[in-house]
Amino acid sequence: MSRLAIIVTICVVVLFLGSWIFKALQAQDAGVDHYLLRGFLVTCSAFLTLAILSFLYKDNPIYKFAEHLYVGISAGYWMSQGFWSTIVGNLIPRLSQSLSGFFKQPYNAGEWMGGFFYTNWVFYVPVIFGVLLLMRLSSKYGWISRWALAFIVGTTAGLQFIRYMRSDFIEQISSTFVPLLVDWQGIGHFFSNLSLSATGQLVAMVSNWIIFLGVLCGLIYFFFSKEHTGLFGKASRFGIWILMVTFGASFGYTVMGRVSLLVGRITFLFRDWLGITS
């Protein structure tokens, strides 16, 4: 390690140790039960926030530390979530009474279907598929996991297909059936109700026309069986304009979202950590 790196590391350690002590004392004054822990958590969050932000200056070991910590913790978190909510939460209560008792889950016996069969036995199928998926770990029998994957892909595709067909296809088609002349009551009435407010007749009409033409021209842009020339080409041109406006809106919204996250972090640093705003 270079001398500079050592000095920087020492400064960082001293700064955040100081912050821990200070925040803990503050929490103690406020009568918080676990004040040492509270002080540590606030300091830790502040440290990690700054560590990640430091990447904007330059890639550095502190950033790498925070990134790896995040990756590791989230992997561990999802693994334990998977175990507790899927295996313990969904599977065990349906398959084993003694294990449900052990995990303090209410046992769900299912229905008796006659003979030896219970409705809950169907839950052995996902158990088997789960084991098959784990075969990926073996280089020799890894191909077996494709059976489970095929099942997952097949069922999700089927389930999604119907839902999308309904919500994104049929319902959306009928959503384009909009009145293009909103409550048309003659030209005099139209001009006397000219207004740019969102409830005005003009705005309602213009937005209905945009929806209608936007859908048609957007579809025409993605129509590949015909050369885009003449009127068809003009419609397709309008379609791509509509698409670009959509992308712009989407981009703007994303910028807004990212700025919100920054505001959230800065508020945390200033209010919860440094305590300089109320």
Add this chain to the structure above:
Amino acid sequence: MKPLLITVSLLSLMTAASFAQSDPPVEQPMATDSTMVASTPSITPPAPVSSLEAKDSPDDHGHSITLSWEPSADDGAGAATVTSYVIYHSTSPEGPFDSVGSAISGATTFTHSSAKESDAAGFLADYVDRYYRIDAVTADQTIRTPSSVVGPVQSSGQWYNDGRTPVAVAVAFFGLLSLFFLKRAKAGADLYVRPLGGIEAVDEAIGRATEMGKPILYVLGLGTASDISTIASFTILGRVAKRVAEYQTHLIVPCYDPIVMAVAQETVKAAYMDAGRPDDYKEDMVYFLTNSQFGYVGAVNGIMLRQLPATNVYMGKFYAESLLLAETGALAGSIQISGTDEVAQIPFFVVACDYTLIGEELYAASAYLGREPLLLGSLKAQDYAKAAVIICALLGALALNIAAASNATWGLTFKEFFKVTN
């Protein structure tokens, strides 16, 4: 008006209080058939509900009865205003009737249903005769009027859900269309796909890379070998590799998924054979990097900044890394061409790349180049489905507007075809 109301409520409160010792709490009506007629004779009980009907709920898995009625004449008016309706049920016309729920004033329907498990609370068995009665109840729970009993009615499940016919028609239409065009494509029919600007851009970019003597970077994204966008990307990679072989430029294909890498190696090798330069193909053109999303981004960004490729091509499935990759590429001054079907990522590619294949254009480009039956057939099927949508939208808007202008109702009938209920 006010003093009268107060007197009435005081009186009813007093009567209620005097019954309180012997009666159960008023919120839960007694589970008996006793028609609790007004205990204060001075107040006329409300009018009962009329035209009460009980039917098996349509298009369901059974265990459900739907009741409908005309509200009481005193609903929302009169001295004895009806504040709620309490629904009673029995399996015999003589009773005893049990309360199964209530509806607020103004309501005209109620569904009496249960889960299909026989141990469910309030389980409702199918194919059992049931009888119903509704009490119109005033604010004073004791003042109520029962309706006549309706029944018998049985609940049952249906095999076919009428409300979803439009979905069935759409699925059948689209499914048949896909099968038809798939079959035609496999039979080698000449299916027209219009040329796309992006493809020409790829050719130009390769030419430029050759002039500059710099490599071309091809990124297949984070998809697996079974994702349709990755499959489309393989075809485009084949085309790019062939051109690269012809121009004798250098190609770099870093991969995220080992299986994708294996397929990409085969694709590039075949393209070099096609171009008649099998000797120029090197194994290390296509290589595996890492299976970690941001690790992969970091490594690819490193390649862009160190090897300074003249052209970067991003085709396939991309997530949050789209902007990170495209921005670095733009900084390095490369020409960039991208294509993805991940709608959320397209805006980032559009701003940072010179040319972007938007959504389905990626499949179309691939179908145009590769003429692979699966891609070509589904592309054609989609085209015809889109044509159908355009026609429906035009007809629908026309019908609705003409009908609205001429005050006819048939315009709305057309809209009914697209109405999915239940």
Add this chain to the structure above:
Amino acid sequence: MQQLTLSVFQPGVLISLAVIGVGLALLLRWTLQGREVDRRVIFAFIFVSVATPVLFPITFEVKATPIAKALFEKIESLPEGTKVMISYDFDPAMAPEVLPMANAVVRHCFQKNHKLVFIAIWATGQSLLNQTLQQVVAVEFPEKQQGIDWCNLGYKAGNEGVMNVIVTNLKKMFPTDVNSTPLEQIEILEGIQSCRDFALIVSLGGGQPGPKEWILYVGDPGNVPIGAGTAAVSAPQLYAYYPKQLIGLLGGVKGAAEYEFELMQKYERFKSVDAPGIRMMGPQTLAHVVIIAFIMLGNVAYLRTRRKKGGAA
């Protein structure tokens, strides 16, 4: 929090505008000189322009857009005691945007005496839900009792699969609430068999599964009105469902602020509670001003280089 000051002449506005103005003037000068501006300068500038209004708070009047107002009006119009389901489908990364909406919607529902059933389709939603319960419900509505006025069914793994089941049978996926109380013993769930029995479902989230999946798997097939609060990133894609399949939408911090503002206008008591959405709109607005200025500066620089190239050729 003090009463909202809505004038443009707040000290925060003047200080922030001064800081931003100086910075932009400097950048403009560099641009005109044709100097390459380091990215770090841009980052630092954005940081400062967001930090200044955080230090010197600014609040603006946030007029509700029709799409946000629609959700407000829907909750407003439901009769007292209506059962509403609220689903927490987000994680800490989305929390600065979505949690303020969640809190505002919960406040509004409790103010109107609706009965709330909370669930989480995202594992991380569970702990954010607890934040609402501890910081909003326990503090501002101490009279609301668990089991009678609200209940927490907790998180269930299975994403869209969970929705697909609870649209017909709630108990099958949630046999108990988060405290292992069987559903039959929870008063508020009396008469509730599936999601169809709710008068409204509000999905708060922005990823997958989120509001879109609620529409696809529950709203449309179950005929349940769906309202949504979403992170800004996914808002544009949800607009297509309004107003038929989605009754109202709050998009990003702006949506949260709009909802908070409507609440304040309608109910005096909420004028004194913390409104993070409105509070964040100040820095947000200034950051947007800076970004718009950057876009203009970028274009100035672009035109300059193009003219130079054109002149040389």
